[in-house]
Structures are given as C-alpha cells and as structure tokens.
Amino acid sequence: MNKSVQLFERAQNTIPGGVNSPVRAFKSVGGTPVFIEKADGPYIFDVDGKRYIDYIGSWGPMLLGHNHPAIRQAVQQAAENGLSFGAPCPAEVEMAELVSQLVPSMEMVRFVSSGTEATMSAIRLARGYTGRNTILKFEGCYHGHADSLLVKAGSGALTLGVPNSPGVPADFAKYTLTAEFNNLTQLEAIFAEQGDDIACIIVEPVAGNMNCIPPAPGFLEGLRALCDQYGSVLIFDEVMTGFRVALGGAQAVYGVQPDLTTLGKIIGGGMPVGAFGGKRAIMQHIAPTGPVYQAGTLSGNPLAMAAGLAALNAIRQPGVYEALTEKTSQLIAGIKAAADKHGIPLATTQVGGMFGLFFTKEQAITNFAQATQCDIEAFKRFFHLMLQEGIYLAPSAYEAGFLSLAHSEADLAATIAAADRSFAQLATG
Numbered sequence: 001m002n003k004s005v006q007l008f009e010r011a012q013n014t015i016p017g018g019v020n021s022p023v024r025a026f027k028s029v030g031g032t033p034v035f036i037e038k039a040d041g042p043y044i045f046d047v048d049g050k051r052y053i054d055y056i057g058s059w060g061p062m063l064l065g066h067n068h069p070a071i072r073q074a075v076q077q078a079a080e081n082g083l084s085f086g087a088p089c090p091a092e093v094e095m096a097e098l099v100s101q102l103v104p105s106m107e108m109v110r111f112v113s114s115g116t117e118a119t120m121s122a123i124r125l126a127r128g129y130t131g132r133n134t135i136l137k138f139e140g141c142y143h144g145h146a147d148s149l150l151v152k153a154g155s156g157a158l159t160l161g162v163p164n165s166p167g168v169p170a171d172f173a174k175y176t177l178t179a180e181f182n183n184l185t186q187l188e189a190i191f192a193e194q195g196d197d198i199a200c201i202i203v204e205p206v207a208g209n210m211n212c213i214p215p216a217p218g219f220l221e222g223l224r225a226l227c228d229q230y231g232s233v234l235i236f237d238e239v240m241t242g243f244r245v246a247l248g249g250a251q252a253v254y255g256v257q258p259d260l261t262t263l264g265k266i267i268g269g270g271m272p273v274g275a276f277g278g279k280r281a282i283m284q285h286i287a288p289t290g291p292v293y294q295a296g297t298l299s300g301n302p303l304a305m306a307a308g309l310a311a312l313n314a315i316r317q318p319g320v321y322e323a324l325t326e327k328t329s330q331l332i333a334g335i336k337a338a339a340d341k342h343g344i345p346l347a348t349t350q351v352g353g354m355f356g357l358f359f360t361k362e363q364a365i366t367n368f369a370q371a372t373q374c375d376i377e378a379f380k381r382f383f384h385l386m387l388q389e390g391i392y393l394a395p396s397a398y399e400a401g402f403l404s405l406a407h408s409e410a411d412l413a414a415t416i417a418a419a420d421r422s423f424a425q426l427a428t429g
Ligand code: PMP
Pocket: 059, 114, 115, 116, 117, 119, 142, 143, 144, 145, 204, 208, 209, 237, 238, 239, 240, 264, 265, 274
C-alpha cells in the first residue's frame, strides 16, 4: 500500500472524508487523492516520491510556479518580525495601494483571509448599501460557501432560491435568485419583475467553477447596464480571474467596470488572503467608517501581505501575461490536436492563463446546463490516465485548469505527449 493510500485511510478517522476541502477527495473521479510532500516550480511531488506536472497550482494562486524564491524570502523575512499583530502594519497599506493601482475600479480595499470571506462581505456591503435583501447569482458560478451563496434556483430563475446544502435555512436562501450564465434575455425579465429589490448581481466574469466558460459578447456589458438602471451593485468575483486572465483581471480584458470586486488566490501568493474593494462611496459604508460590520483577527496579516506584495511585484513585470497566455495557448492547441488525431470530441476554452477542456461534440459550451451534458465518464478516464502519466489535472470535470510561468516548453511538450497517449487509450475503449 503506498503512503498516499495509508494517509488517506488514517485521515478519514479524524478528518471528515479525509480532506479539509471536499474536491480534494477525488470523489467525482474516484480513486485515492495524492498526498503532497512538496512543490517546486511547475511540479508537485507526492509522499511516494512521484513527480507531477501541476495544472491546478493550488487552484490558481501559483501563477509564478510553486515555491517562488521571491515570495518565500519575503515570507521568511516577515516571519523574523512576528507572525500576527492584530494591529495595523505598513505592508497592508502598501498592498492596498498596489491592488488599487493595478485594478483601478478598487478605489478602496479591505483584506480578509479567504475568497469566501471576500464574497460574503461584499454581499453584506451591497445589501447594507442598497437597503435591499435579494441577490442574484448565476447557475454554475461558485462564490465560496457562505449561506446566501449555496443556493440553486428551483424550477426556474423566477422561483425563490432553495438551498443546495443542508444547514442553509430556506428563509435565508429565498433571497438568492439564480439565473443562467450568458442569458441576458432571461436576466432582463428577472429585473423587469424584481429589479427594485435586487441588492446586487454577483458573477464570475469568466466562469471557472463549471470548467472554464468565458462571457458571451455583451453579457458583462448587459449586467452593467441593468445594475445602473435598477440601482443594484455589480460585483465581479475575481477570486479566480484576478491577476490570472490579465494584470487588471477580467474587468480589464472585457472593459467593464464593476462596483465591487472580490479577489483571492494570487493576491496571497499562496498564503491565505482575500480582498474586496470598489467604489469609495460604497466601501465607506464598511465599519468603522460606516454601519456595515466586517472584521477579522488575521486580516492584513503581515506574512500574508508580504507574500502578496512579492507575488504582485513579480507578476506586474512587463511580458508576464504575454508569456502566460502564449504558454496556455500552446498547451491547449497541442491537447486539442492530440484529441482530434484520435477522434476524441473535445472543445477547449482559454482566457489568459486559465483554460477549460470539455469532452463534447458541441462547438462551444456557454452555460452550466451544457457543461453538465459533457461526457463526464471520458473525463474521468482521461484524468486517471494523465495522473498515471505524471500530469496533475483538477479532479473534476467542472474545474478550470491553470498554468504557471514556471511551465517550460519541455513540460508542455511532455503534457501534450501524455495527452496523446491517453486519448489513444480512450479511443480504443
Ligand atoms: N470565488 C471564486 C470565483 C472561487 O473560485 C472560489 C474558490 N475556488 C471562491 C470564491 C472561494 O474562495 P476560498 O476557497 O478561498 O474561500
């Protein structure tokens, strides 16, 4: 029995499902999760000494590759001065100024410790600011696990939201409407009926939690127009896309400015950090300037801020996003060509350093319903074949893939060759 299997068995005695975040358990692909000992550059190494080329990158943060020297040194240096103060520190100010400079719609920023905290707080702020209760999200978009967000629409978007997790009171969930991603016509109808009660729209501007689905032309612009018309707050959840699809996030790629933005992942360089921010007039409603309460003992933590500053300072260098985008395009083109060669139907998507692989005959996947109709069994087999080949893809057909700057030509070529062999096996049944 290898060490990962032993650890997984042991973990299940004291940690529910053996993991501290569900998707890590490999439940949707089957098999035993790989326990990681260390990570470096584009590679992760499991406890049995096997090396994998990693396309999860800690679910996004590792844009520069694992164990980046500048980030590691910044954290080590900050640790010399103590781990947490529970009081303001200079790095927070520097970090807020840098985020605001790189994402100009974030005139003011508040740091938190996770993406969930960021979206939960942004929604409370939108509700407090507008004095309205109802929020609107899109089917297939994930915004963390706060109560209001673990909600799926019932029979249609105009019905009241019902929770999709026990523990979320129905009374609470009824304030969450769910609409179809990329369907502006449906959204216009919802706003015509209930727009005056809608505090905010929250959206992943490029959806990354139903695989990777870019916004249709005009979709984000349409959200902006509806929010302007009805006085609702537009929240871009850029926890995944922030500093991933471009230096200025998806809002820079598509040229649409939200009122509030949430960030996470890359801004911590691997440390637990999230942030929400936006228009000064809205952000000033947060305590202590305003009445909307939000707080955190470890918020603005000096180690996390040091890591974040080092990460952002490295990725703002010229040429970073061109290189990342080029590498990602090369990978996707290679995988697609290998699939075509073996007659495996595959659709692909890419925005900057983020990509999606869909096992489908459709030309394009634009929403959650379509994503769920892809060939999940083919994905599962492909996932395990690639894992055996030493390629670490997300263990779910509904997750986006992430590249890092550390992935070399040789890593990409090895991945494409592994995909070619895996598709060959899939094709023979
Ligand atoms: N928003 C988005 C778009 C996410 O992808 C995630 C996590 N994958 C979250 C929010 C929640 O972030 P966290 O897991 O740090 O709480």
